Amino acid sequence: MPNTSKKYLITIAGPTAAGKTALAVKLAKALETQIISADSRQFFRELNIGTAKPSSEELEEVKHYFINTHSISESYSAGDFERDVLKLLETLFEKYDYVIMTGGSGLYIKAVLEGLDNLPAPLPGLREALAKRLSDEGLETLQNEIRQIDSVFSQTKEIANPQRVLRALEVFHTSGIPISQYYIKDYSKRPFEQILIAVDRERTELYNRIDTRMDVMLKEGLIEEAKELIAYRSHHALQTVGYKEVYGFLDGQYDKEEMIRLLKQNSRRYAKRQLTWFRHQGNFKWFHADEYQLILKYIQHCMP
Numbered sequence: 045m046p047n048t049s050k051k052y053l054i055t056i057a058g059p060t061a062a063g064k065t066a067l068a069v070k071l072a073k074a075l076e077t078q079i080i081s082a083d084s085r086q087f088f089r090e091l092n093i094g095t096a097k098p099s100s101e102e103l104e105e106v107k108h109y110f111i112n113t114h115s116i117s118e119s120y121s122a123g124d125f126e127r128d129v130l131k132l133l134e135t136l137f138e139k140y141d142y143v144i145m146t147g148g149s150g151l152y153i154k155a156v157l158e159g160l161d162n163l164p165a166p167l168p169g170l171r172e173a174l175a176k177r178l179s180d181e182g183l184e185t186l187q188n189e190i191r192q193i194d195s196v197f198s199q200t201k202e203i204a205n206p207q208r209v210l211r212a213l214e215v216f217h218t219s220g221i222p223i224s225q226y227y228i229k230d231y232s233k234r235p236f237e238q239i240l241i242a243v244d245r246e247r248t249e250l251y252n253r254i255d256t257r258m259d260v261m262l263k264e265g266l267i268e269e270a271k272e273l274i275a276y277r278s279h280h281a282l283q284t285v286g287y288k289e290v291y292g293f294l295d296g297q298y299d300k301e302e303m304i305r306l307l308k309q310n311s312r313r314y315a316k317r318q319l320t321w322f323r324h325q326g327n328f329k330w331f332h333a334d335e336y337q338l339i340l341k342y343i344q345h346c347m348p
Contacts, residue, residue, distance in 0.1 A: 051137040051236040056146035058243040059315035061253040063333035068146040077140045078107040082147030090116045093269045094286040126155035150321040179278040194222035242328035285310045
């Protein structure tokens with residue numbers, strides 16, 4: 045690859061189990077660069093089986109950032125990630141002309157590429173208290189509360205997203221101002237060029253990979269991992285697909301067979317939501333995850 049005075053952040057996005065990690069590692073080796081993980085659960089050291097982290101071999105092949113960097117006892121938001129990644133990129137771009145970022149957490153990717161609204165930091169303990177309310181009282185109770193506070197937010201699709209509802213309540217109880225009033229239309233321009241790539245697979249193939257991944261996680265000890273983390277089950281990372289279904293089983297809500305069915309069904313649904321998110325962003329160039337040569341050629345085409 046030619047040297048250039050411009051710096052490039054190459055983003056590899058897409059649904060769970062599509063093959064983003066393997067592709068990113070292959071590209072990073074070809075480009076002789078490093079990888080930033082944009083997976084909102086892989087930050088946490090204690091979450092291993094249920095988060096599909098890169099293998100030890102992949103981590104040895106290419107340096108990864110934001111894998112196992114925090115404890116589940118800590119809170120780490122998209123805004124925190126944005127700040128830390130931009131600071132890291134300043135250092136990485138001193139050595140590399142291009143850096144790869146990969147993951148399926150759309151909000152975290154968006155935070156780095158565009159920036160987020162300038163939301164206030166939560167009051168101490170508020171985030172944890174609201175997460176406990178979500179676990180104890182359920183999403184509908186919190187949705188009804190936010191409807192009384194912020195009619196604009198309540199009319200968006202985010203009202204169905206538990207983490208966005210929590211964030212909206214967090215902002216209001218911290219500042220007294222509805223989260224919709226913090227919306228910013230003009231984001232700061234980033235000091236790097238962006239190459240946006242999204243990968244997918246034929247639907248049957250993707251769903252088969254998801255089902256296989258769930259089987260492997262269960263065989264490797266997903267249930268035991270969830271048990272070890274039960275004290276933190278109200279943490280947002282454990283209220284997500286892959287863990288919440290196990291907690292339902294442990295609570296006696298359904299048997300193991302139903303748990304497995306839900307794990308696979310909800311993971312497939314999550315993949316569909318990820319696809320919808322990235323397709324609505326509009327700026328991603330889509331490829332089949334195995335089209336390595338085409339993807340590399342596209343990256344080279346985007347370079348001067």
